[in-house]
Amino acid sequence: MSAEVYRDAARFERERRSVLVSHWLLAGRVEQVPGVGDWITYEGHGESVVITRQPDESLAAFHNVCAHRGPAIVGELSGCGARRFTCPYHGWVYDTTGRLVGVPEREDFDPAHLDTRAPSVAVDVWGGWIWINMLGPEKAPPLSSSIGSEILADLGAFRMEDMVLHEVLEFDVPVNYKAIVDGFNEIYHVTELHHVPPEFTKSAREATFHIVGDNYMCFVPKPEHVAELASPDYDHHRYAICHYLVFPNTVFNCNPEHIQVFQPVPIDVDRTRFLCWEIVYRGDHDDPEYARYFRRTMAHWEGLKHVVGEDISIYAQMARTKRSSAFTTQVLSSRECKIAHYHEQMDRKSRV
Ligand code: FES
Numbered sequence: 001m002s003a004e005v006y007r008d009a010a011r012f013e014r015e016r017r018s019v020l021v022s023h024w025l026l027a028g029r030v031e032q033v034p035g036v037g038d039w040i041t042y043e044g045h046g047e048s049v050v051i052t053r054q055p056d057e058s059l060a061a062f063h064n065v066c067a068h069r070g071p072a073i074v075g076e077l078s079g080c081g082a083r084r085f086t087c088p089y090h091g092w093v094y095d096t097t098g099r100l101v102g103v104p105e106r107e108d109f110d111p112a113h114l115d116t117r118a119p120s121v122a123v124d125v126w127g128g129w130i131w132i133n134m135l136g137p138e139k140a141p142p143l144s145s146s147i148g149s150e151i152l153a154d155l156g157a158f159r160m161e162d163m164v165l166h167e168v169l170e171f172d173v174p175v176n177y178k179a180i181v182d183g184f185n186e187i188y189h190v191t192e193l194h195h196v197p198p199e200f201t202k203s204a205r206e207a208t209f210h211i212v213g214d215n216y217m218c219f220v221p222k223p224e225h226v227a228e229l230a231s232p233d234y235d236h237h238r239y240a241i242c243h244y245l246v247f248p249n250t251v252f253n254c255n256p257e258h259i260q261v262f263q264p265v266p267i268d269v270d271r272t273r274f275l276c277w278e279i280v281y282r283g284d285h286d287d288p289e290y291a292r293y294f295r296r297t298m299a300h301w302e303g304l305k306h307v308v309g310e311d312i313s314i315y316a317q318m319a320r321t322k323r324s325s326a327f328t329t330q331v332l333s334s335r336e337c338k339i340a341h342y343h344e345q346m347d348r349k350s351r352v
């Protein structure tokens, strides 16, 4: 595979204009905007989008771009209880759906220019996650058809809507976002980079890869349950680490008592904001059983943070060679088949 997939600026621009604006992207958790007028922003690949909670409890999303002369309307990345947003330049006022509702010295404008809004972005919720699609509400395909029935059922079994955000880690990484996705599309690296025990290396060879529409599922048997693999009613939700990739860049890692979402947000061809979301089941901390669950999960999460740190260390190694004249191609094994498929799919979709 060519190394250009990570460093060709023209290719990144095609992905930005054809893929990233037309697929559903993760923007946050519903519990981040609990009250009317609460908002969060999504910022990546040159786009800025505001997502707000409406009085009827639905969500609205719009491009954070002032219709007057183009700067961002909303400065803060999140906030509570807004009723209006005012552009800080000349004071144009927008409601929380992005409709223009106030213009100082309005008589100086052609009225036809003022019947406008910040362009709408499609927004929907699944699994307690807020998803956005910049095609807008009219043109975006339904979120459920983009995630697809297999992942809706299989990942849906974890009931992420019953979970709550515990922590988001954020890293500024000097490599292309697809290089980060690649690290979640193979298990080959875990022996050397993450120092897993030999039993894990062995059981991981039994992992299964599934292509479901644009997306992927992968089930990595846990070594302590490898004997159950032969059983006709093998339950991968219990005995495997379940892994899902919603194209182009949302990765779910189900452990399964707690779930991580790995989201490399493209910033530029060789720069990525890498978000690692940790969600846990809701519960009462005074309930001893829940308290035990929470302690166990937090101990595991601390261990996983260390694993994430090891992945980050590889991005630093990649950054050192990202323009090297010696790095022209990559060699993939059969167990790195998802990487090849992912890049073929990205290439095809970015030519549309
Ligand atoms: S640019 Fe926003 S009000 Fe003028």
Ligand SMILES: [Fe+2]
Binding pocket: 183, 189, 193, 194, 307, 311
């Ligand atoms: Fe890793």
